[in-house]
Amino acid sequence: MTVTRRTRVGIGVAVVLLLLVVVPSMIAARPSFFDRYPDLSDEYGPWSESTHVEAGCEGCHVPPNVLSRTVYHMRMAGEFYLSIVWSSRVPNVFDAPENEACLECHSDLRSVSPKGDLQIPHRAHVTVLEMDCIECHNYLVHQESPAGGHAPSMTECLSCHDGDRAKDSCSSCHTEKAAPETHATQAWLIDHADSAADPECITCHKWSDDWCVECHTHRPVSHGTDWRAVHGLRVQEHRSCEACHESEFCVRCHGNVPALNFDPALKLVE
Secondary structure (H helix, E strand, O other), X not given: OOOOHHHHHHHHHHHHHHHHHHHHHHHHHOHHHHHHOHHHHHHHHHHHOOOOOXXXXXXXXXXXXXXXXXXXXXXXXXXXXXXXXXXXXXXXXXXOOOHHHHOOOOOOOOOEOOOOOEEOOHHHHHHHOOOOHHHHOOOOOOOOOOXXXXXXXXXXXXXXXXXXXXXXXXXXXXXXXXXXXXXXXXXXXXXXHHHOXXXXXXXXXXXXXXXXXXXXXXXXXXXXXXXXXXXXXXXXHOOOHHHOOOHHHHHHHHOOOOOOOOOOOOOOOO
16 A cells, blocks of 8 residues: 555645654643743742642633643644743743633532531532622632732631621531630620730631721721710729720810720720
């Protein structure tokens, strides 16, 4: 059986494509290709030590369909040659991971955190509300969060779980952190300052460095429309004006700082 000229040409073209396109694209598509760029070390280093090291760049950043993957490999073939003639150039070939790529490995059926201490109904967030995975998991692989980890911070959760857009009770998410009995007493908002130094407080409140200020910078619920008329009676029961107000505030109306129940040790919350 003789090999026709057309066949030989076809084989030759295939070999050329293999050597000049396919092989370079395979080399450039490997995560190790990006290790040569010092400007990418801040992203490459954390990834190389992360739980997603087996996924690779393509697995997360390229949608899992034939067209997207083909286009990606063609681009990487070009990046291979550019890296030879333009070594200082930093490739910019990755878009943010899409849910479709995440769900190749992960299931939206997960309803609790890996440690089991948080209820996180992923289907409600991803499928029903159509949220992007990276809205919560923005520090997952390439960098640490300000808290020094990769898990979503509670501050990010509270951007939605504010009691209005989504429920904000502790037990809605935390399976092992029921509010202490002291928090349910009628006078807790008044008495809690006496327990502020309790080391147990940070068990729940350590998510923020200034969690006291989170409340103290807002007008208390007690300060309703009739507060000016009734605050004198309230002060007779418990005085904590100086926690938020400097002495000059009282002087505006009273002419002096009322001595009733005055506690000079009470510090201003700033």
